[in-house]
Amino acid sequence: MTSKKHQKQTLRQRIAHALTDRKILHFRYDAHLRQQVYKRLNALQKLLINRISAIGIEALPAKKLDKLLTELQTEIAKTYQETTAYTQDELSGFLSLEAAKISQLYNDEIGFDLFNDVPKERIKAIKNVAVIEGQPLEAWWNKQRADLAFKFEGIIRSGVAEGKQNGQLATEVRELMSVSRRTAETLVITAVAKVADTAHEALRDANLDILQGEEHLSTLDMRTSTVCQVRDGKRWDLDKKPIGHNIPYKRPPLHPRCRSILQLVTKSWEELGVQGMQEIPTSTRASMNGQVDERVNYESWLNSKTAEEKEQILGKGKADLWQRGVITFSDMLDQSGRALTLRELDELSNIPEAIRAIRRTHWSDEFKAKTESIYYAFAKEGIIIDYHGLSRFGDRLAKTGLSLEEAIEFVKNNKPNYIDSRNGRFVIFDEVLKVAVIQSNKDGQIISFFKKGKIEGKDEWIKI
Known part of the structure; x- marks a missing residue:
């Protein structure tokens, strides 16, 4: 919003x-x-x-x-x-x-x-x-x-x-x-x-x-x-x-x-x-x-x-x-x-804790408003973004080439297909779109959304 x-x-x-x-x-x-x-x-x-x-x-x-x-x-x-x-x-x-x-x-x-x-x-x-x-x-x-x-x-x-x-x-x-x-x-x-x-x-x-x-x-x-x-x-x-x-x-x-x-x-x-x-x-x-x-x-x-x-x-x-x-x-x-x-x-x-945290940051008012808008757009569809990932979410999303609406549909229509063996987090990875989403294994919140060409050995992702 x-x-x-x-x-x-x-x-x-x-x-x-x-x-x-x-x-x-x-x-x-x-x-x-x-x-x-x-x-x-x-x-x-x-x-x-x-x-x-x-x-x-x-x-x-x-x-x-x-x-x-x-x-x-x-x-x-x-x-x-x-x-x-x-x-x-x-x-x-x-x-x-x-x-x-x-x-x-x-x-x-x-x-x-x-x-x-x-x-x-x-x-x-x-x-x-x-x-x-x-x-x-x-x-x-x-x-x-x-x-x-x-x-x-x-x-x-x-x-x-x-x-x-x-x-x-x-x-x-x-x-x-x-x-x-x-x-x-x-x-x-x-x-x-x-x-x-x-x-x-x-x-x-x-x-x-x-x-x-x-x-x-x-x-x-x-x-x-x-x-x-x-x-x-x-x-x-x-x-x-x-x-x-x-x-x-x-x-x-x-x-x-x-x-x-x-x-x-x-x-x-x-x-x-x-x-x-x-x-x-x-x-x-x-x-x-x-x-x-x-x-x-x-x-x-x-x-x-x-x-x-x-x-x-x-x-x-x-x-x-x-x-x-x-x-x-x-x-x-x-x-x-x-x-x-x-x-x-x-x-x-009840204002979500993520929004309250955003409003207490030193970010510019314009960046706060943009970040709140992204948060609420996902939240409206039942998808919660982790506060710590919000600061970079807008920029990373822009690099994927997906619109906000397309990103929401991507998360809604895809289930995790990898697990990060280092921390147990879920990963949604699309080889065609070259997009990866990191999701918390504890509360299901979206931690990161970014452009990724291919899976590399250092990723240590295990296929589900």
């Missing part, structure tokens, strides 16, 4: 774009949670309507009506208790995952391990303390339960008093449940954002010695929220004091469905007292010396992506539809149809 992510970008911009990519994955995860909450609320709606339809409440005596409503209130409470327990458990796992991934994200963009991981004890201590506007998640679910229960009882009692038929009551209950689903959806989206921010805050607290402060990043809120637009690009120091403005410090989410992020800002190399600067990747070294770069916004974020990357991140064709004015910006970001479970999010977030 080719990438433009390192071209003419400062470290701050690279991190901002990586955080924005990560935010899209959060949207896909909250889509999964919303689906699970919908199932529970849809089942509750069906139960409520079936009960009031089956019993014929328009002619129900007062005592029996009271008894029925008590039973249905219990069902409502049960559904919300289950929903609360489910979302709390999911978000607890999400916090642990996010704390690990956010640390990895910063270090991968920097090119070496500058950030410490969040201590496990800290994660354990904050697992169930995600607070939205001063209230824990459980309190918000309880409020939604109470609102639904109160309004449901009002519909039934007023309906009986007014002589409404069961069909009319069922319609009103459906409308009420539709509102409850939208309210629950907003809570889930906001809760995921809050837990992600909690992980980010924990990373900040674990790395205060290397940070200048925090910067508000509204890449994905620039068209929808005035409060986020005002804060975009503003910085605060580690004491939460404004830097160059008078807007008070506040952590996201700043409003329901808020997409903003507080990005960590590192100290300059001089402030960090880093030794051996020549050993640090050039792209990182040049972008951590305090200069101010242009603001990161949704357009610069999108423009940093290839067409392939846009489809991978947003979904097929979405970026193109938005840029042509066919769909809104919010529609482009909507990931409801691409839900990810927590396990899938973890798997999707």
